[in-house]
Amino acid sequence: MQYNHILIRYGEMALKGKNKKHFVGQLSHNVKFKLKKFPNIELTKTHDRMYVLLNGEEPQPIIEVLKDIFGIQSMSLALKVNSEEEAIKEAALHTLTDPAGVKTFKISTRRVDKQFPINSQDMNRVLGGHLLQSTDGYTVDVHQPDIEISVEIRKEGTYITSEKIQGAGGLPVGTAGKSLLLLSGGIDSPVAGYLTMKRGVEIEAIHFHSPPFTSERSKQKVIDLAKKLTRFGHKVRLHVVPFTALQQSMFRQIPQHYGMTIMRRLMLQISERVAEKEGILSFTTGESLGQVASQTMESMHTINQVTNYPIIRPLVAMDKLDIIDISKKIDTYDISIRPYEDCCTVFVPKQPKTKPDKEKVSGIEAQIDYGEEFERTIENIEVLEFYDEEAEEVNEFSDLF
Numbered sequence: 444m445q446y447n448h449i450l451i452r453y454g455e456m457a458l459k460g461k462n463k464k465h466f467v468g469q470l471s472h473n474v475k476f477k478l479k480k481f482p483n484i485e486l487t488k489t490h491d492r493m494y495v496l497l498n499g500e501e502p503q504p505i506i507e508v509l510k511d512i513f514g515i516q517s518m519s520l521a522l523k524v525n526s527e528e529e530a531i532k533e534a535a536l537h538t539l540t541d542p543a544g545v546k547t548f549k550i551s552t553r554r555v556d557k558q559f560p561i562n563s564q565d566m567n568r569v570l571g572g573h574l575l576q577s578t579d580g581y582t583v584d585v586h587q588p589d590i591e592i593s594v595e596i597r598k599e600g601t602y603i604t605s606e607k608i609q610g611a612g613g614l615p616v617g618t619a620g621k622s623l624l625l626l627s628g629g630i631d632s633p634v635a636g637y638l639t640m641k642r643g644v645e646i647e648a649i650h651f652h653s654p655p656f657t658s659e660r661s662k663q664k665v666i667d668l669a670k671k672l673t674r675f676g677h678k679v680r681l682h683v684v685p686f687t688a689l690q691q692s693m694f695r696q697i698p699q700h701y702g703m704t705i706m707r708r709l710m711l712q713i714s715e716r717v718a719e720k721e722g723i724l725s726f727t728t729g730e731s732l733g734q735v736a737s738q739t740m741e742s743m744h745t746i747n748q749v750t751n752y753p754i755i756r757p758l759v760a761m762d763k764l765d766i767i768d769i770s771k772k773i774d775t776y777d778i779s780i781r782p783y784e785d786c787c788t789v790f791v792p793k794q795p796k797t798k799p800d801k802e803k804v805s806g807i808e809a810q811i812d813y814g815e816e817f818e819r820t821i822e823n824i825e826v827l828e829f830y831d832e833e834a835e836e837v838n839e840f841s842d843l844f
């Protein structure tokens with residue numbers, strides 16, 4: 444007997460009342476997209492489970508892909524047999540004798556099909572007795588078993604599973620709108636993007652690039668980070684803003700120590716224009732309280748003032764070491780530590796204001812004349828689009844503006 448299915452459990456989305464149909468639909472869409480490279484499989488869904496019929500495909504590579512899909516709480520290899528007592532007994536025996544090092548077991552039956560003649564409790568006893576009779580050296584332990592054999596009796600068949608494999612948790616990407624991720628080349632913003640996606644949010648990214656002060660390699664770093672994030676979502680579009688001329692114009696016209704604050708405000712103003720055009724309703728940043736001058740409470744307050752868009756800051760209360768752990772787990776750390784400069788660091792003054800006064804900042808900004816540079820910058824935003832790691836890449840200049 445061989446495992447012929449992977450059973451997928453939804454977890455927290457199961458609680459989402461009326462929206463559930465929408466959540467399950469989106470999850471099924473995301474699973475289908477990610478499993479496209481396994482042509483033989485078939486996918487079916489119910490309100491609380493999804494089943495991948497393997498049709499001869501190796502299960503392990505499929506499980507590895509499923510582990511990255513938000514909305515999946517756990518999964519298990521499953522045997523599907525006819526809902527008949529003898530067939531279920533045989534399959535349960537198979538799951539017990541398969542893994543090494545197992546001495547104790549527990550059977551948990553869930554009789555979804557109430558037409559099935561034996562109730563869940565009795566079925567636990569029937570199956571437990573059968574396994575004890577047919578094997579040597581196993582005992583039942585209902586409190587701390589080495590293996591829990593789950594039996595789900597449904598009309599269309601019975602699924603027997605043993606080991607539970609942990610899924611990514613969270614909510615399916617695409618169920619909670621879209622956010623524009625301010626993506627630098629650093630460690631934090633890709634992690635912020637990942638955590639936002641985990642709450643079901645689709646991500647587009649925006650990066651401010653200042654050639655020749657920031658190199659092609661620093662842009663490549665951001666492209667590589669955006670591509671990494673496609674692992675957790677359908678696709679990621681990256682808006683690359685040619686920021687140099689606008690930054691230079693700004694720095695010529697303001698007191699240096701306000702540069703960091705006003706530059707950040709400018710970044711949000713440009714981001715807002717992109718968000719408006721793309722129908723995006725929020726921003727996400729990798730800011731965390733107190734890490735650097737721009738991230739004091741006063742600074743955040745003053746920078747925030749230029750936009751009414753909500754700013755999602757998933758890292759705001761996290762420790763750096765925890766952020767680094769996540770960046771290693773999602774495979775962005777090695778890219779983020781490549782030693783290339785960011786537009787914010789090449790232009791930033793040595794002693795930025797850590798408590799910028801918002802009235803003063805607005806006053807200085809009112810005096811700046813960018814000429815046509817602001818609109819020109821927006822017109823020249825480059826849009827790159829990435830689908831998963833190995834999928835196609837479209838590279839074009841934005842015709843949105």
Ligand SMILES: Nc1ncnc2c1ncn2[C@@H]1O[C@H](COP(=O)(O)OP(=O)(O)OP(=O)(O)O)[C@@H](O)[C@H]1O
Nearest residue numbers: 625626627629630631632649650651728729730787
């Ligand atoms: N060049 C850039 N393009 C787009 N967003 C940026 C850029 N530089 C900074 N940001 C945004 O501002 C946030 C704060 O940046 P800052 O450099 O102050 O802090 P950080 O903790 O080093 O962040 P990171 O590790 O993400 O670079 C970043 O997390 C990112 O969201």
